[in-house]
Amino acid sequence: MEIEDSNIVRIETLKIAEAQYQASGTIYGSTDPVEILNALVSFTGIPFANVHLGLIDEENDPNTINILATGDATGFRAARVPARLQDYPAYEALAAVEVLNIEDVTTDPFLTDAERESLIDQKVAAMLVIPLAVNQRLTGLIVFSYTEQVHFSSTLLRAVRSLADQIAVVFENQSLLRRTAASLDEVGMLYEINRAMLSALDPLDVLRIVRTYTASPNSAIIHVGVEHVPDSSAENITIRHILTASEDQALDRPLVGLNRTTELFDRYETTTVEFFEKLVGKPPSALTLISEGYPAQSAAMIVVREYGIVEDIIVVTYPDEPTILPRRRRLFEALSDQITIVFQNQRLLRDAQKNALQLSRQVRLLQTINQLSSGLSMYRSEKELFDYATQYLVAAMGIDHVGVLMFDRSLETGTLISEYPAQVTIGTKMEIDQSIDLLRQHPDRPVLIQSVEKTDLLPNSSKQVLLKLGVYSMMILPIIIEGKLIGSIGFDIYERGRFFQPDMIDIGQTMVAQLSIALQNIRLYSDAQRRAEQLQQIANFGQLVQGTLNLPDILAALLGEIRQTITADRVSVALLDDRTDQLRVVAQYDEERTYIDVENGPFISTSGTLIGQVWESGEMLVINDTQTSSGIRRAQDLSVRSLMIAPVRSRGRMIGAVNIGAVDAYAYADEDKAIFRQMLTQLVASIENSLAFAASQRIAKNEALINDISIQMQMTNEIQGMMTAAVSELGRALGARRARVRLHVSEG
Numbered sequence: 001m002e003i004e005d006s007n008i009v010r011i012e013t014l015k016i017a018e019a020q021y022q023a024s025g026t027i028y029g030s031t032d033p034v035e036i037l038n039a040l041v042s043f044t045g046i047p048f049a050n051v052h053l054g055l056i057d058e059e060n061d062p063n064t065i066n067i068l069a070t071g072d073a074t075g076f077r078a079a080r081v082p083a084r085l086q087d088y089p090a091y092e093a094l095a096a097v098e099v100l101n102i103e104d105v106t107t108d109p110f111l112t113d114a115e116r117e118s119l120i121d122q123k124v125a126a127m128l129v130i131p132l133a134v135n136q137r138l139t140g141l142i143v144f145s146y147t148e149q150v151h152f153s154s155t156l157l158r159a160v161r162s163l164a165d166q167i168a169v170v171f172e173n174q175s176l177l178r179r180t181a182a183s184l185d186e187v188g189m190l191y192e193i194n195r196a197m198l199s200a201l202d203p204l205d206v207l208r209i210v211r212t213y214t215a216s217p218n219s220a221i222i223h224v225g226v227e228h229v230p231d232s233s234a235e236n237i238t239i240r241h242i243l244t245a246s247e248d249q250a251l252d253r254p255l256v257g258l259n260r261t262t263e264l265f266d267r268y269e270t271t272t273v274e275f276f277e278k279l280v281g282k283p284p285s286a287l288t289l290i291s292e293g294y295p296a297q298s299a300a301m302i303v304v305r306e307y308g309i310v311e312d313i314i315v316v317t318y319p320d321e322p323t324i325l326p327r328r329r330r331l332f333e334a335l336s337d338q339i340t341i342v343f344q345n346q347r348l349l350r351d352a353q354k355n356a357l358q359l360s361r362q363v364r365l366l367q368t369i370n371q372l373s374s375g376l377s378m379y380r381s382e383k384e385l386f387d388y389a390t391q392y393l394v395a396a397m398g399i400d401h402v403g404v405l406m407f408d409r410s411l412e413t414g415t416l417i418s419e420y421p422a423q424v425t426i427g428t429k430m431e432i433d434q435s436i437d438l439l440r441q442h443p444d445r446p447v448l449i450q451s452v453e454k455t456d457l458l459p460n461s462s463k464q465v466l467l468k469l470g471v472y473s474m475m476i477l478p479i480i481i482e483g484k485l486i487g488s489i490g491f492d493i494y495e496r497g498r499f500f501q502p503d504m505i506d507i508g509q510t511m512v513a514q515l516s517i518a519l520q521n522i523r524l525y526s527d528a529q530r531r532a533e534q535l536q537q538i539a540n541f542g543q544l545v546q547g548t549l550n551l552p553d554i555l556a557a558l559l560g561e562i563r564q565t566i567t568a569d570r571v572s573v574a575l576l577d578d579r580t581d582q583l584r585v586v587a588q589y590d591e592e593r594t595y596i597d598v599e600n601g602p603f604i605s606t607s608g609t610l611i612g613q614v615w616e617s618g619e620m621l622v623i624n625d626t627q628t629s630s631g632i633r634r635a636q637d638l639s640v641r642s643l644m645i646a647p648v649r650s651r652g653r654m655i656g657a658v659n660i661g662a663v664d665a666y667a668y669a670d671e672d673k674a675i676f677r678q679m680l681t682q683l684v685a686s687i688e689n690s691l692a693f694a695a696s697q698r699i700a701k702n703e704a705l706i707n708d709i710s711i712q713m714q715m716t717n718e719i720q721g722m723m724t725a726a727v728s729e730l731g732r733a734l735g736a737r738r739a740r741v742r743l744h745v746s747e748g
Contacts, residue, residue, distance in 0.1 A: 013155055013699060019043050020159045021549065024689065027166050031174055033069035038076045040142065040163055044156070049073075049124070049147045054083060055132070055140035055171060065141060088141070089115045089127065097138050099161050100129035104149050126150040130160060132168035135677060139168050166685050172678070176535050184528045189213065190334050190521060195377050197338045198370075204250060206342055207243050207314070214331055216318055220244050220294035224313040226261055235260055239290075257289055261310035269308045269444065271340045273332045274301045277323045290315050297322045300329075302336050304343055312343055341513055345370075348510075376518035382406075383426075385522060386418035389515050393491070394420055396511060397504050401471070401492040404479075405430065409666030410625065411440055411485065423469065439478045443485045446509065447476040450499045470494040475505065477512045481520045489515075531671060538565065538678055552596050554686045555587035558658075558679070559594055565675055567667045568660040570640055574604050574611065575648070575656035575687075583611065583656065590639075610645055611657050618654060620646040622673060625665035642667035646680055650688055658683070 019042075026039035037053045050072040054065035067081040085091055090110040093100055102108045103126055105119045119127070124145045132140035142164060152160070193213055200206045207221050215221060223241035228234075237258050242249045258264065264286050276287055277298045287299055296317035304312040318324065379385040390402040401421060405414035416428045432440075438447050438457065449455045450473050452466050466474070471492045479487040489512055493500070540561060548554060559571055573587040575598070585601040588594070595601075606612030614621050623629050623643040640661030648656035658680060662668070668676075 016155055016159050019045075020163060020689070023163055024166055027163065027170055031170070033171075034076050034078050036167055036170065037069040037071060037142070040160070040167065041071060041076075041144075043163060044144075044160060046150060046152075047146075049145045051142070051144045052079070053140070053142050053167075056085070056138060057082070058139070088129065088143070089119060090129075094129070094131055094138060094141070097131045097133040097136055099131070099157060099164075100127070101152060101157065102127040102129075103151055123147055128152070128160075130164045132164055132171065134168050134172045134681060139172065142167070162685065162688055165681075169678075169681055169685065173535065173539055176538075176678075177532075180528065180532050180535055184532070187521070187524050187528050189331070190524070191377060193331075193335065194338060194517070194521060197342050198377070200342050200346075202346060203312075203343065204241055204243075204248065206339055207241055208248070210314065210316065210335065210339075211243050214300070214328060214335070215316055216321060217245055218319050220291065220296075220317045222290055222294070222315045222317075224255060224258075224290055224315075226310050226312065228309065233260070233262075237261070244294075255290065258286060261313075265303055265310060267308065268303075268305060271302065271304050271336045273329075273336045274303070275299075275324050275329060275332075276301070280322075287315065291317050295319050298324050300324060300332050302332065302339060304336075304340050306340070306344060311347070312339075314339070337513075337517060341510065341517070344510055376514060377521070379518075380522060380525065382519060382522060383417050385515070385518055387420075389511075390418055390420035393489070393508070393511055397491065397507055399491050399504075400494040403490045403492075404487065405490065406479075406487040407432070407485065410628070414487065439476065439485055439488055443478045443480055446478075446505060448500060448505070449474045449476075466492075472496045473499050475500050475508065477508055479512065479516055479519065481516060481523065527671070533565075538675065538682070549689055551586075551598050551687065554683070555596050555598070556594070558683055559587055559589045559596075562660065562676075562679060563589065565679070566660065566672050567642075567662045567664075569663045570659075570661040572659045573656065574659075576654070577603070583615070586656075610643065611659060614645045614647050614657050615654060618647050618649070620644070620673070620677070622668060624668075627665070639663070641665040644668055644673065644676055646676060648680060648684055648687070650684055655687070 023039045023043040027036050030036055030039075033053055037051065041048070041051055048071075050070065052067050052070040054067040056062055057064040057066050063085045065083045065085055067079050067083055070077060070079045070081075085094070088094070089102070090100055090112075093110055100110065102111065105111065105116060105125055105127070108116075111119070122145075125148050126146040128144040128146075128150070130142040130144075131138055132142065193209060196209045196212075197206065200209065203223060207223055211219070211221055221241075221243040222239060223243075225238050225240045227236040227238070229236065237255045239251050239253045239255055242251060275298070276296075279288075279297055279299065287301060290301075290313065291299065294317050296319050298318045298321050300316045302312075302314040303310055304314070376385065376389070379388060386404045390404065393402045394400070401419065401423065403419040403424070404417055406417050407414045412432060414430050414432060416424055416426060416430065418426065438445075447457070449457055452458065452463055452472055452474060455463075458466070469492075471494060473493040475491040477489050477491070478485055479489060489508075491500070491508060548557075555573055558573065562568055562571055568589070571587075571589040572585055574583040575586050576582070577584045580603070583604040583606060585595075585604060586598045587596045587601075604611055606615045610621060610623075621643070625641050626643060627641055640663055642662040642665055643659070644661075645657060645659045647654055648658060660676070
C-alpha cells in the first residue's frame with residue numbers, strides 16, 4: 001500500500017512539474033493578461049466560479065487594483081475595472097505577500113464575520129488569493145472564487161506561487177518597457193523644444209513655443225518684463241505679451257499693484273518654476289494680480305533670473321485643470337533653463353543694437369553663438385559635441401585656446417576629451433589641481449587666473465608647463481548637469497598683458513550653459529537607449545532561463561547576459577550546498593574565462609569576507625571604490641574597484657549570492673543596481689524551477705528503484721536470492737563495486 005501511495009505522489013509531482021513547465025513557457029512568451037491568466041487557470045485544473053487578475057495602480061493610487069483580465073464558466077476576457085484593495089477579504093494579510101488559501105469560507109480564521117457573511121451571500125464557498133510580488137513588493141493579485149470547498153496540495157500551492165512570481169516579473173518588465181518608451185518620447189519632445197527655442201527670434205516666439213508644448217486649449221500665457229533703472233533700486237514692471245488660443249497681443253502696460261520683485265519673490269540665483277494648484281477660493285496673490293481677467297484652477301509661473309536678478313515672469317493658466325500633471329511639470333523644468341538662455345541671447349542682441357559702438361562685435365558674437373546653438377542638437381556623442389563647440393568658443397571670445405576636461409565620478413582625475421587648437425593628446429588623464437579643486441567648492445563661480453606667473457592657485461610645476469605652452473592668462477568654467485559638477489572648460493590667452501574682461505566672462509558662461517544643456521540632452525538620450533537595451537537583455541535572459549530546467553545552462557545564460565547588460569569584468573555565483581551547509585562557487589567569469597561546476601566548485605568562507613557580510617545581513621552590498629572604502633581587507637577584491645554583491649533568496653531563505661565587479665571605480669549607477677536586482681529575481685525563479693524539476697526526477701528515480709527491488713524480491717522465496725537482488729540493484733544505483741549483507745540469526 002505504501003508503494004502505491006508513493007507512486008501516486010510521484011505521478012502527481014511529475015504531472016505538476018510538466019504542467020508548470022508548460023505554463024511557464026506561455027507566461028514568459030506572452031504580454032496578454034488574458035492569455036497569462038488562462039495559462040495559470042489551466043495549470044491548476046480545478047473548476048472555479050470566477051477568477052480575475054489585477055495590478056496595483058502604483059503611479060496614481062497604490063490602494064487601487066486595476067483588473068485587466070477575468071474569467072468564468074463562459075470563458076476569459078480582457079477588462080479595465082478598478083477595485084479597492086481593502087474590499088478584498090482579509091486584505092490586511094496581503095502585505096505579507098503570501099498565498100491566502102481559504103478552503104472553507106465558513107471556518108477560515110482570517111475572515112471577519114462581516115466578510116464571511118458577504119462571501120456566503122455571494123455563494124462563495126472557497127477562495128484562493130495569490131499575490132503578485134517583485135522583491136517582496138506587492139504589485140497585483142490573482143483571485144479565484146469557488147462555489148464548493150476546495151483543497152490544494154502543498155505541492156500544487158508551491159507551484160502556483162512560483163508561477164505567480166513569474167507573472168509578476170513579466171508585468172514588471174512590461175511596466176519598465178512602457179516607462180522607458182515614455183522617457184524616450186519625452187526626450188524626443190525636449191529635442192524638438194530645444195530646436196524650436198534655438199530658432200526663436202524674439203520673446204513672442206518663445207511664448208508661442210510655451211503655448212505649443214505646455215498650454216491647454218483654454219490657457220492664457222502672460223509675459224511680464226522687469227526693467228531695472230540704472231544706478232537705483234527702481235523697477236519698471238510691465239505686461240509685455242498675452243497669448244490665448246485665439247490671439248497674440250504685444251503690450252507695454254504697467255502692472256499696477258505689484259511690489260518690487262526683490263520683495264515679492266524669494267532670493268534665488270537661477271531661474272525657478274513654481275506650480276499653483278486648486279486655486280479656487282484661495283486668497284489673492286501676485287499670481288492672481290498678474291493673471292487678472294484670466295481665471296485659473298491651476299497655474300505655472302516661471303521666474304527668469306540672471307545672476308539672481310528677476311528679469312521676466314511667465315505665467316501659464318489652466319482654467320479647467322485643478323492639478324498639474326507630472327509630465328507637464330517636467331516640461332516646465334526643462335523649458336525654464338532654455339528660456340533663460342534664449343532671453344539672455346535676445347537681451348544681448350537688444351543691448352548690442354542700443355550700443356552703436358559695439359554693434360559690429362556684438363552681432364558677430366551673437367552669430368557665433370547662434371551658429372553654435374543651431375549645431376548643438378546635431379550631435380549624439382560628447383566628443384563630437386565638444387569638438388564642434390571649442391572652435392566657436394575660441395572665435396566668439398577672441399582667445400587662443402580652449403580645452404575640455406571631464407572628471408571621473410570621484411572628482412580626483414580628469415580626462416581631456418577635446419581642445420582647439422590641438423596641443424595635448426586627446427585622452428590624457430590629469431590630476432585635479434588646486435585651481436580646479438575650487439570648482440568643487442564653489443561650482444557656481446568661474447576660476448579666473450589673470451596672471452599664471454603670479455597666481456597662488458597653481459603649483460610651480462603646473463605654472464612651468466603652462467608658461468612653456470605660452471599661456472599667460474586663463475579662465476576655468478564648470479560643466480554642471482543636474483546640479484553636479486562633471487567637468488570643466490579651460491580658456492587660455494597667450495598674449496602677455498591681455499586679460500579676461502567682464503563681457504568675455506559673461507559670453508563664456510552663456511555658451512557653456514548652452515553646452516551643458518546639449519550635453520544633458522545627449523546623456524538623457526544615451527541613458528534612455530541604454531535603458532531600453534538593458535530591458536531587452538532582461539527579456540532575453542528571461543526567455544533563455546525559462547527555456548531550460550538545467551541549472552548549468554541557467555548559470556551559463558546568466559554569465560553571458562549579465563555581461564552584455566551591466567559592466568562586469570568579474571562575475572561569480574555561489575549557492576548553498578545542502579550537504580555541507582557551505583557556499584559553493586557554481587559559476588564564475590574572470591579574465592575572459594567561464595567556469596561552471598554545480599557539484600565540485602570551491603567553497604567560499606563567510607567569515608570576515610564581503611560575501612559573508614551579505615550572507616549575514618541579507619542585504620545587497622554596493623562598493624563604489626574598493627581602494628578608498630574602509631573596512632575592506634586588502635587581501636580581498638584587489639582585481640576590481642567597483643562591486644555589487646546581492647543575496648539570492650528562495651521563499652524567504654538565503655540560498656546563495658551573486659558577485660559582480662568592474663575594474664573601474666564608480667562603475668554602477670542606480671539604473672545598474674535596479675537591472676541587477678531584476679535579473680536576480682528572474683534567476684531565483686529559474687533556479688527554483690530547476691531544483692523542483694531535479695527533485696521530482698530524483699524522487700521518480702528512487703521510487704522506480706524501490707519498485708524494481710520489490711518486484712525482484714517477490715520473484716524468489718529464498719533469502720539468498722532476495723539479498724542478491726537487493727544488493728545488485730542498490731550497487732548499480734550507487735555505483736558501488738562491492739557490497740556485503742550481514743544477517744543476524746537469533747538462537748532457537
